[in-house]
Amino acid sequence: MQKKISKLPFKGTPEQAAALQKVIDANKHDSSRLMGVMHEAQNIYGYLPIEVQQVIADGMGVPLEKVYGVATFYAQFSLSPKGEYNISVCLGTACYVKGSGDLMDKLKELLGIDAEECTADGRFSLTACRCIGACGLAPVLTVNDDVYGRLTTDDIPGILAKYGK
Amino acid sequence: MDMVNVKVNGIAVSVPKGSTILEAARAAGVEIPTLCFLKDINEIGACRICVVEATGARGLVTACVYPVAEGMEIQTNTARVQKARKTTLELILSTHEKKCLSCVRSGDCELQKMCKDYGVEDAGMFDGFRPTYELDTSVPHLVRDNNKCILCRRCVAACRQQFVSVIGANDRGIDTHIACAFEKPLSEVPCVSCGQCVVACPTGALTDNDSTADVWAALADPTKHVIVTTAPSIRATLGECFGMPVGTNVEGKMVAALRRLGFEKVFDTNFGADLTILEEAHEFVERVQNKGVLPMITSCSPGWVKFAEYYYPDQLDHLSTCKSPQQMTGAVLKTYYAKKMGIDPKDIVNVSVMPCTAKKFEINRDDQNAAGVPDVDIVITTRELGRMIDRAGILFTSLPDEEFDAPLGDDTGAAVIFGTTGGVMEAALRTANDWLTGKDNKDVEFHEVRGMDGLKEATYNIAGMEIRVAVASGIASANYIMDTIKSGNAPWHFVEIMCCPGGCINGGGQPIQPAAVRNFTDLKALRAKALYDQDAAMTLRKSHDSPVVKKLYEEFFDDGIGGHKAHHCLHTTYVARKKFQ
Numbered sequence: 001m002q003k004k005i006s007k008l009p010f011k012g013t014p015e016q017a018a019a020l021q022k023v024i025d026a027n028k029h030d031s032s033r034l035m036g037v038m039h040e041a042q043n044i045y046g047y048l049p050i051e052v053q054q055v056i057a058d059g060m061g062v063p064l065e066k067v068y069g070v071a072t073f074y075a076q077f078s079l080s081p082k083g084e085y086n087i088s089v090c091l092g093t094a095c096y097v098k099g100s101g102d103l104m105d106k107l108k109e110l111l112g113i114d115a116e117e118c119t120a121d122g123r124f125s126l127t128a129c130r131c132i133g134a135c136g137l138a139p140v141l142t143v144n145d146d147v148y149g150r151l152t153t154d155d156i157p158g159i160l161a162k163y164g165k
Numbered sequence: 166m167d168m169v170n171v172k173v174n175g176i177a178v179s180v181p182k183g184s185t186i187l188e189a190a191r192a193a194g195v196e197i198p199t200l201c202f203l204k205d206i207n208e209i210g211a212c213r214i215c216v217v218e219a220t221g222a223r224g225l226v227t228a229c230v231y232p233v234a235e236g237m238e239i240q241t242n243t244a245r246v247q248k249a250r251k252t253t254l255e256l257i258l259s260t261h262e263k264k265c266l267s268c269v270r271s272g273d274c275e276l277q278k279m280c281k282d283y284g285v286e287d288a289g290m291f292d293g294f295r296p297t298y299e300l301d302t303s304v305p306h307l308v309r310d311n312n313k314c315i316l317c318r319r320c321v322a323a324c325r326q327q328f329v330s331v332i333g334a335n336d337r338g339i340d341t342h343i344a345c346a347f348e349k350p351l352s353e354v355p356c357v358s359c360g361q362c363v364v365a366c367p368t369g370a371l372t373d374n375d376s377t378a379d380v381w382a383a384l385a386d387p388t389k390h391v392i393v394t395t396a397p398s399i400r401a402t403l404g405e406c407f408g409m410p411v412g413t414n415v416e417g418k419m420v421a422a423l424r425r426l427g428f429e430k431v432f433d434t435n436f437g438a439d440l441t442i443l444e445e446a447h448e449f450v451e452r453v454q455n456k457g458v459l460p461m462i463t464s465c466s467p468g469w470v471k472f473a474e475y476y477y478p479d480q481l482d483h484l485s486t487c488k489s490p491q492q493m494t495g496a497v498l499k500t501y502y503a504k505k506m507g508i509d510p511k512d513i514v515n516v517s518v519m520p521c522t523a524k525k526f527e528i529n530r531d532d533q534n535a536a537g538v539p540d541v542d543i544v545i546t547t548r549e550l551g552r553m554i555d556r557a558g559i560l561f562t563s564l565p566d567e568e569f570d571a572p573l574g575d576d577t578g579a580a581v582i583f584g585t586t587g588g589v590m591e592a593a594l595r596t597a598n599d600w601l602t603g604k605d606n607k608d609v610e611f612h613e614v615r616g617m618d619g620l621k622e623a624t625y626n627i628a629g630m631e632i633r634v635a636v637a638s639g640i641a642s643a644n645y646i647m648d649t650i651k652s653g654n655a656p657w658h659f660v661e662i663m664c665c666p667g668g669c670i671n672g673g674g675q676p677i678q679p680a681a682v683r684n685f686t687d688l689k690a691l692r693a694k695a696l697y698d699q700d701a702a703m704t705l706r707k708s709h710d711s712p713v714v715k716k717l718y719e720e721f722f723d724d725g726i727g728g729h730k731a732h733h734c735l736h737t738t739y740v741a742r743k744k745f746q
Contacts, residue, residue: 063330068346
């Protein structure tokens with residue numbers, strides 16, 4: 001599946017821009033450090049929108065298309081912002097046979113977004129992940145660092161309500 | 166030179182150390198098929214069509230990049246090799262849209278030829294999920310159809326060689342596809358429209374944004390006066406569309422073919438080239454005398470102009486304000502010629518045949534409508550003209566030689582060489598030399614600016630004045646020139662820049678030669694030679710000697726070279742462009 005490009009407006013702060021510039025300044029003498037810089041940038045912004053990739057491209061002296069090519073090749077890079085609460089549904093084998101696909105569908109329905117997207121208010125984002133090593137609790141999802149296991153679709157509204165939905 | 170002795174299919178050859186198996190095989194008279202390999206541009210050994218057996222190597226090796234070693238024995242054609250190649254082709258075909266019947270590349274598609282050679286059945290051996298893509302038709306100069314893309318990355322490498330790199334591989338695995346950053350259409354990224362990706366493509370994934378239907382429609386419309394002009398380099402390349410040897414000058418047959426297609430008049434863009442020299446030389450002298458912005462840079466190449474507008478928007482005052490020869494010719498046809506013939510410019514359809522895909526972009530630029538209508542209505546590439554001649558059933562190779570029409574027929578050798586890198590500079594030097602010395606100099610050849618190097622520099626002493634010039638072709642060289650200018654260390658007075666490596670003879674609109682030819686032939690040098698030979702055989706070799714141009718200034722631009730009337734018609738402006746929309 002091609003990576004989804006978020007249409008949400010970029011909300012970078014001057015502090016984030018300064019932090020990214022610091023990373024670029026420390027690495028711009030060697031364009032082979034591109035991936036590391038992208039990694040740091042994602043730590044700063046949570047994702048890599050065009051505004052950030054353009055700064056990286058100009059700073060590292062590489063074409064924007066090269067940055068984008070790397071960003072879409074590696075699963076670790078995201079083109080969509082993370083919400084205040086990032087919901088991660090395990091689609092690993094054990095969780096999947098226990099119905100985590102249905103959990104994902106329910107979340108999509110209630111949040112009105114697709115996987116790898118973020119709600120317009122910036123509160124929730126939804127991602128699919130592979131095994132998180134809690135197969136005994138399958139099916140599992142996490143909301144930021146909170147783990148929820150042995151779920152059915154009926155549990156989903158209650159979990160969302162905890163986070164103000 | 167250190168030589169290495171190897172055997173290819175039992176044939177002993179001695180090749181320079183460091184040669185690849187592909188080169189050694191060629192020396193032994195053996196052709197190894199390649200798909201991703203383009204010499205000096207894309208040497209990545211990725212497609213694995215060129216695999217061979219070689220002693221001392223583990224498994225099959227890619228001939229395109231594998232260096233030979235002393236005593237190596239190479240087998241290019243064993244059952245094992247053939248099976249590997251066939252399987253690779255079957256895998257490529259499994260995601261290829263097989264619309265070969267109507268594909269514009271049918272007949273000269275490298276994949277098609279290989280599938281035929283290896284007896285690959287059309288029926289899908291590995292049919293399964295096939296990603297589908299929408300066509301990118303956002304730009305006037307090309308169409309990208311990723312459904313026919315085989316991911317060889319020749320276009321990506323060509324774009325990188327041009328220093329632009331607006332295309333690359335996005336996503337991974339089965340989703341891998343060649344596109345722009347953030348999946349933007351080509352119209353929203355800083356593509357310079359050079360078309361080098363099109364001539365690099367082995368299949369129908371990158372093709373002309375075809376305008377031949379518009380030309381056929383115009384020719385069929387009795388209310389229109391349809392005329393055609395051909396760029397200097399077309400005569401040196403059109404023959405390749407009909408299997409003639411690279412570097413054959415087909416000017417006479419080309420004119421004959423255009424007449425048979427039904428154009429009322431067949432003119433030569435060389436007229437505009439001569440005119441460009443006079444206006445540009447005048448502008449240059451004015452800049453020198455009035456301490457204007459130097460170095461002055463030529464503006465004939467719309468790909469180069471677009472590059473400057475995207476990447477050096479603060480340096481645009483270095484560009485000559487002269488329109489390109491195509492646009493000057495068009496402007497004169499729609500004003501002077503229309504008036505002379507008593508035709509309303511609105512009823513003229515001016516078609517130009519160009520070696521260049523960026524010319525399709527240029528006609529829609531601002532300020533290219535001297536008569537209130539577009540200077541040029543339709544641009545077709547050399548390839549598109551070749552296809553029109555084919556469709557019309559004109560047997561090109563047996564045509565008689567015919568002459569261009571008056572009044573824009575008599576041109577000069579200076580204009581002919583516009584088609585190759587260094588040509589505009591040499592033409593300008595011929596005129597400057599005569600003007601500054603006040604003499605009719607017999608020695609008109611300036612060899613220092615000839616040749617296929619991306620960057621050439623020379624210093625001439627003309628009438629006590631030292632003139633330092635540079636000639637750049639290919640955007641990588643252009644980029645060097647602009648960086649030097651920006652740093653304030655540019656020693657030059659006058660610079661010629663052409664977007665495509667080698668100039669227009671290697672333009673993105675020229676006939677596509679397969680990698681099998683490109684990798685072993687210097688297309689640029691052979692095509693350029695055709696132009697230099699024609700120039701050397703001509704009596705008139707300086708633009709200011711052109712009787713047609715002289716007459717134009719007497720009759721029409723009667724306030725002289727660089728005067729107000731000429732300025733309105735023949736000069737233009739530039740805009741700073743935003744790289745990403």
